[in-house]
Amino acid sequence: MSAVRLGHRVRGYRPGRLAYLTLLAVLFFSGFPLYFSLIVASQDNSALGRIPPPLLPGSNLLANIRRVFDTVPFEAALLNSAIVASTITLSVVLFATLAGFAFAKLAFRGRTVLLLLVVATMMVPTQLGVVPLYLMMTELGWTDTLPAVIVPGLVNAFGVFFMTQYLREALPTELLDAGRIDGAATHRLFWHVVLPAARPAAAVLGMLTFLTAWNDYFWPLIVLSSPENYTVQVALSNLRSGYITDYSLVLTGTVLATVPLLVVFVVLGKQIIGGIMQGAVKG
Amino acid sequence: MTTAPPTGPVGSILEHSPRPVDQPPGELRDRRGPGRWRLWRLDRAVSPYLYVTPFFLLFAAFGLFPLGYTAWVSMHDWSLLSDQHPFVGLANYRELVADPYFWNALKNTISILLLGTVPQLLLALLLANLLSRRLRGQSFFRMGMLLPNVASVVAVAVIFSQLFGRDFGLINWLLEQFGVGRINWQAGTASSHIAIAVMITWKWTGYNALIYLAAMQAVPGDLYESATLDGASPLRQLRSITIPMIRPTIIFTVIVSTIYGLQVFAEPQLFAGSGQDSVTGGASRQFQTLTLYLYEHGFHRGFQFGYAAATAWVMFGIIVLAAAANYLLVRRIRSTT
Amino acid sequence: MRATRTRRTLAIGLAAGVLVAGAAACSSDGGSGDDTGQTTLTIGLFGDFGFGPLYEEYMAMHPEITIEERIAEFADHHTNLTQRLATGSGAADIEAVEVGFISQFTAVPDRFHNLLELGADQLEDRWLDWKWQQALSQDESALIGLGTDVGGMGVCYRTDLFEAAGLPIDRAEVSALWPDWDDYVDVGRDYLAATDGSFFFESSGQMFRAMVEQAPVGVYDTENNIIAESNPAVTDAWDTTVEAIEAGMSNRLDAFTPEWTAAFGQGTFATIICPAWMTAYIETNAPEASGLWDVAAVPGGAGNMGGSHLVLPAQGDHPEEAYALIEWLTAPEQQLKVFQETGNFPSTPELYDDPEMTGLRKEYFNNAPIGEIFTESALEIEPQYQGPLQGDVLATIGQGLGRIEDGAQTPEEAWEQVLADLESLA
Numbered sequence A: 001m002s003a004v005r006l007g008h009r010v011r012g013y014r015p016g017r018l019a020y021l022t023l024l025a026v027l028f029f030s031g032f033p034l035y036f037s038l039i040v041a042s043q044d045n046s047a048l049g050r051i052p053p054p055l056l057p058g059s060n061l062l063a064n065i066r067r068v069f070d071t072v073p074f075e076a077a078l079l080n081s082a083i084v085a086s087t088i089t090l091s092v093v094l095f096a097t098l099a100g101f102a103f104a105k106l107a108f109r110g111r112t113v114l115l116l117l118v119v120a121t122m123m124v125p126t127q128l129g130v131v132p133l134y135l136m137m138t139e140l141g142w143t144d145t146l147p148a149v150i151v152p153g154l155v156n157a158f159g160v161f162f163m164t165q166y167l168r169e170a171l172p173t174e175l176l177d178a179g180r181i182d183g184a185a186t187h188r189l190f191w192h193v194v195l196p197a198a199r200p201a202a203a204v205l206g207m208l209t210f211l212t213a214w215n216d217y218f219w220p221l222i223v224l225s226s227p228e229n230y231t232v233q234v235a236l237s238n239l240r241s242g243y244i245t246d247y248s249l250v251l252t253g254t255v256l257a258t259v260p261l262l263v264v265f266v267v268l269g270k271q272i273i274g275g276i277m278q279g280a281v282k283g
Numbered sequence B: 001m002t003t004a005p006p007t008g009p010v011g012s013i014l015e016h017s018p019r020p021v022d023q024p025p026g027e028l029r030d031r032r033g034p035g036r037w038r039l040w041r042l043d044r045a046v047s048p049y050l051y052v053t054p055f056f057l058l059f060a061a062f063g064l065f066p067l068g069y070t071a072w073v074s075m076h077d078w079s080l081l082s083d084q085h086p087f088v089g090l091a092n093y094r095e096l097v098a099d100p101y102f103w104n105a106l107k108n109t110i111s112i113l114l115l116g117t118v119p120q121l122l123l124a125l126l127l128a129n130l131l132s133r134r135l136r137g138q139s140f141f142r143m144g145m146l147l148p149n150v151a152s153v154v155a156v157a158v159i160f161s162q163l164f165g166r167d168f169g170l171i172n173w174l175l176e177q178f179g180v181g182r183i184n185w186q187a188g189t190a191s192s193h194i195a196i197a198v199m200i201t202w203k204w205t206g207y208n209a210l211i212y213l214a215a216m217q218a219v220p221g222d223l224y225e226s227a228t229l230d231g232a233s234p235l236r237q238l239r240s241i242t243i244p245m246i247r248p249t250i251i252f253t254v255i256v257s258t259i260y261g262l263q264v265f266a267e268p269q270l271f272a273g274s275g276q277d278s279v280t281g282g283a284s285r286q287f288q289t290l291t292l293y294l295y296e297h298g299f300h301r302g303f304q305f306g307y308a309a310a311t312a313w314v315m316f317g318i319i320v321l322a323a324a325a326n327y328l329l330v331r332r333i334r335s336t337t
Numbered sequence C: 001m002r003a004t005r006t007r008r009t010l011a012i013g014l015a016a017g018v019l020v021a022g023a024a025a026c027s028s029d030g031g032s033g034d035d036t037g038q039t040t041l042t043i044g045l046f047g048d049f050g051f052g053p054l055y056e057e058y059m060a061m062h063p064e065i066t067i068e069e070r071i072a073e074f075a076d077h078h079t080n081l082t083q084r085l086a087t088g089s090g091a092a093d094i095e096a097v098e099v100g101f102i103s104q105f106t107a108v109p110d111r112f113h114n115l116l117e118l119g120a121d122q123l124e125d126r127w128l129d130w131k132w133q134q135a136l137s138q139d140e141s142a143l144i145g146l147g148t149d150v151g152g153m154g155v156c157y158r159t160d161l162f163e164a165a166g167l168p169i170d171r172a173e174v175s176a177l178w179p180d181w182d183d184y185v186d187v188g189r190d191y192l193a194a195t196d197g198s199f200f201f202e203s204s205g206q207m208f209r210a211m212v213e214q215a216p217v218g219v220y221d222t223e224n225n226i227i228a229e230s231n232p233a234v235t236d237a238w239d240t241t242v243e244a245i246e247a248g249m250s251n252r253l254d255a256f257t258p259e260w261t262a263a264f265g266q267g268t269f270a271t272i273i274c275p276a277w278m279t280a281y282i283e284t285n286a287p288e289a290s291g292l293w294d295v296a297a298v299p300g301g302a303g304n305m306g307g308s309h310l311v312l313p314a315q316g317d318h319p320e321e322a323y324a325l326i327e328w329l330t331a332p333e334q335q336l337k338v339f340q341e342t343g344n345f346p347s348t349p350e351l352y353d354d355p356e357m358t359g360l361r362k363e364y365f366n367n368a369p370i371g372e373i374f375t376e377s378a379l380e381i382e383p384q385y386q387g388p389l390q391g392d393v394l395a396t397i398g399q400g401l402g403r404i405e406d407g408a409q410t411p412e413e414a415w416e417q418v419l420a421d422l423e424s425l426a
Helices: A017-041 A045-049 A061-071 A074-105 A111-121 A127-140 A146-153 A157-170 A173-181 A186-215 A218-223 A232-238 A247-278 B026-032 B034-073 B091-097 B100-131 B138-144 B153-163 B170-177 B189-216 B221-229 B234-245 B247-261 B266-271 B290-299 B305-330 C002-027 C052-061 C074-087 C099-106 C129-134 C159-164 C171-177 C181-194 C204-214 C232-246 C258-266 C276-285 C319-329 C332-342 C370-380 C390-406 C411-425
Strands: A003-006 A009-013 C039-045 C065-071 C094-098 C145-150 C154-158 C199-201 C269-274 C293-296 C307-311
Touching: A017 A045, A017 A061, A017 A247, A017 B100, A017 B138, A017 B153, A017 B189, A045 A247, A045 C258, A045 C276, A061 A074, A061 A247, A074 A111, A074 A146, A074 A157, A074 A186, A074 A232, A074 A247, A074 B034, A111 A157, A111 B034, A127 A146, A127 A218, A127 B034, A127 B290, A127 B305, A127 C074, A146 A218, A146 B034, A157 A186, A157 B034, A157 B189, A157 B247, A173 A186, A186 A232, A186 A247, A186 B034, A186 B189, A218 A232, A218 C074, A232 A247, A232 B153, A247 B138, A247 B153, B034 B305, B091 B305, B100 B138, B100 B189, B100 B234, B100 B247, B100 B290, B138 B189, B153 B170, B153 B189, B153 B266, B153 C258, B189 B247, B189 B266, B221 B234, B234 B247, B247 B305, B266 B290, B290 B305, C039 C074, C039 C319, C052 C065, C052 C319, C052 C332, C065 C319, C074 C094, C074 C099, C094 C099, C094 C319, C099 C129, C099 C307, C099 C390, C129 C145, C145 C319, C145 C332, C154 C159, C154 C276, C154 C370, C159 C181, C171 C181, C171 C293, C181 C199, C181 C204, C181 C232, C199 C204, C204 C232, C204 C269, C204 C390, C232 C390, C232 C411, C258 C276, C269 C276, C276 C370, C293 C370, C390 C411
Parallel strands: C039 C065, C039 C094, C199 C269
Antiparallel strands: A003 A009, C094 C307, C145 C307, C154 C269, C154 C293
C-alpha cells in the first residue's frame, strides 16, 4: 500500500480489499430489509410465513400496486408528504443555521442558558405533546390541514444543536474577523461567509430532516382525518385497516412510499454528497 | 510529528467559549464616521437576538408550550376519558417511583441503550473512516448508508418481526442450518434486547457515519500526509489524528444518541408484533422501555395522562443525568496527539 | 456567486412551500353545512363495513345529504377517537367502535349523543339483547350506539389432522365431542397422545376469553368493580386453560403476526376458536389448505368475537340527520345487503331464519353451513355487563397465560401477578 496524493488532500492509504468487503457487507445489510419488502410486496400474504423464506420476487406486484391506489388516495398522499417534507427541510436548515451561527460565533447575553434550554428540550419524550399540540391546532382552526403538520416542524432543537456544534468547529473566526475589518454587517457575513462554510453540515442536516419528516407518523396520524390530506405514512397505516392485515399490500405501499426518496437520492445524490465532502476551506 | 493548528477553536460544545466575533476594529470608527459607528454597534448588539428569534418564536409556541402543558398535567389526576382533573400535587410522581414496573422499564432501557448505542457508534466511526477515502463507487456507498432511514416504520416492523420470528423467521432458519438451534427472540430478556439493539444499530449506524464523515472533511489533509510519510498505519492515524480532531462531533453524537436512545419507542413496540404485548413490551415486560411504559399509561389503561406526564418528566431527569455522565466520560478523549 | 444562488434557492423554495401548503389548507373541506341546505355527514370506520353501495342508495333517497367516509387502521382509529373526544374536535359525525372498546366509551356517555332521545328507545327489539346491552351506559339511561355486525363463534378444525389422530371428522360428530370446555380439553389430550409434534390449538388466550364471555357475569360486576378473583366463572376458565397449556396443547402464537399467518398453511395446530370473519382470513392466507378445514360448534354453545357499533360523538353538529342515517344503515334490510356483499354477520336476529343466512356455505370449509353455525352461537349469548377497562382486564389476564406459555412463570406465580396487576388497574 502506498500513499496516494489526491488533489490537495492526502488521505493516506488506498483502501484495500477488506475495506471494500466491509462496505459491501454493510450495504447488503442496510438494503436487505428493503429488498425483502419488495419480495413480499410482489407475492401475497403467505410469503411472509414461508420457510425457507422466498428470496426472489414474485409476479403480484402490479396487482398489489393497483390495490394500493384503490384503497387509499396514494397520489394525494405522496404530494402531501412532498410538500410537508420539503417545507420543513428548508425551514429547519435555514433557521438552524441562523441560530447556530449566533450561538456559535456571536456573543450575547444569555447565550449559554438559551443553548442549554434548547438541548434540554430534546430530553423530554414528545409522545404526550400531541394532546397540547392538538388543542392548539383546534384553537387555530388548523386540524385536518397540512399547516398543522408543517408548522410545528419548522424548527427543531436537534437542528440548532447540530449546526451550532458544526459551525463552532468549521467556521474560522479569522474569516469572520476579516469580514468585520472590511466593515461588513452581520447579515452580509452570514450570506457570504457563514452559509458557504455551513454547506456540508447543511447538506447532511437537510437530508436527515427530509427523511425524518417523510417518515413522521405519530403526529400526522392524530391531526389529519380526511383521506385527501393524509401524508404517506398515514395512508400506509390505513392499508392495515380491518381485522386482518394483508402484509403484501402494506409492504407494496411502503415500497411505493420509498420510491420517491430513492429517486431524490439518485438525482440529487451526487450533489448532496458533494456538499458533504466539500469541507471547509482548509490547507 | 508536527501538526498544523486546527482552524477555529477546538473544544467541546459546552466548555469552551469561542472568542466572540464582535471586537470593533479600531479603524471603523475613524474611517466611517460616528453614524456608521452607531449602526455598527446596533448591528453587533441586536443581530444575535434577531438571528435566534425566529427559531425561538416557533420553538416557544410548538416546543415549549407542550412541555409546560405536560408539566402542568403531571400534577393532576388527568385522564382523557374523564372531564374531572383534580389537582394532586406530586402524587403521580410518588406512585411512579413506587412502581416496580417503572424500574423494570428503566433497567430494560439502559440495557438496550448500551447494546444498541456503543457498538453502533464505533461501527459508524469505522465506516466513516472507510468512506472518507477515495473509493470506487464512493457516492454509491455513501448514499447506501441512508437506506435504513429511507425505509418506513411499518416496513421495518414487518420485516424484522419476520426475521426474528420464532418458528418461521429467517434468522432462526439460518441458525438451524448452522446447527445452533432456534431462539425464541421475543420471549427472553437478553434475546429481545439483542434483537432490538440490532434493529436500532441497523437503522442509525449510517446516519451517524454520515455525521462523522462530514466532520472528517474538516480535518486538514497534510496531517495525514505527514503521518503516512512517518509510516503510521491507517488504524494509528484513525486513533491519533482523526478521533482527536473530530472529538466535538463524537461528543455530539454520544450526547444525542444517549438522549434519543433513552427514549427508544418504535423498535420495542414493533418488535412485539401486535396486541397487548406491543404495549407492555412482552408478556413479562421483558423489553418494555421507559417510553413504552409512558405510552402504556397514557394511551391505554384508561388514558392516564397525568401519570404518563409524570413519567415523561422523571425521564427528563434521568436523561439529563445520563447525558451529563456520558459527556464527562467522552470528553476525556485527548484533544491533541 | 454561489452564496447568492444558494440564498435565492432557499428563499424561493421556502416561499413556494408555504404557498402550496396554504393553498392545500384552504382547499381542504372544512365546513359540514352551508346555506344551500346541503348537509355533509362524515363517517369514520376502521375497515370495510360494506357500506359503499348503501351510501349511494341513501343519498339518492335524501338528496340534501352527502356522505363522506374515512377509514383508518384499527388501533389508530380508536386511539384517535379517544383523543378527539377528549379535546372536543376532529371526530366524524358518525364513528364505528369495535366491541373491545365500546365499554370504555359507555363509561363516559356525555361525550356522545344519547340515542334514546333521538328515537332509539323504540328500536330495542331489533337487536340481539346482549348487543343492545353493550352500548348502554352503566345506569342504562343512555344508549350511545347502534349495533352493526356480530362475530358469532365456532371452532375451525383440520380434518386431516383429526383423522390422523383417530378422531371423527364429520362436523356434527365433532361438535358432539365437546359440549363443554372440559370435554374440549379431554379431546385435546387424546389428540396429543395420538400425534407427535403438532398442537391442539394456536394460543390459549382465545379459549380463555371465549369461556369468560359465555358466563352471565364476567370480570366486572355492575358496580364497576373488578371481580376476577372472586368470580368462579373466571377462575374456572383460568384453571381449565392452564390445564390445557400444561398438557402442551398450545402452539403459543400471537394472533395476527406473520408467524400466526404462516402457521395456518403449515398445519401446526389442529383447532382454532373461530368467529365468522376468521373464516375469510383462513381462506385467503392458506389457499393450499382448501378442503382441509371444517367448522364445528363451539364448546359451551355460545360465543361472539368482534362486531361493532355506530356512535354519534356529541361534538357533531347534525345529530338528527346522523341518527337517521345510522338507524337506516343498521336496519335489517340493510344488514342483509351488507351480509350479501361482505359476509359480515347481522346483529338483527329476525334475519337468522332468512334462507340467505341459513343457506350460506363455504366450499373451502367442506361446505360447512357457517350461516347456521355462527348465528346459533350468537343467539345463545347472555348479556354480560362489561366495565370501563374491560379490554385491559382481559388483556392482563391473557398476558398471565402468555407468561405460563413462555415458561417464564408457574401458574401460581402468574395468577398472583395477574391479581396484583388488576389491583393497579382498578
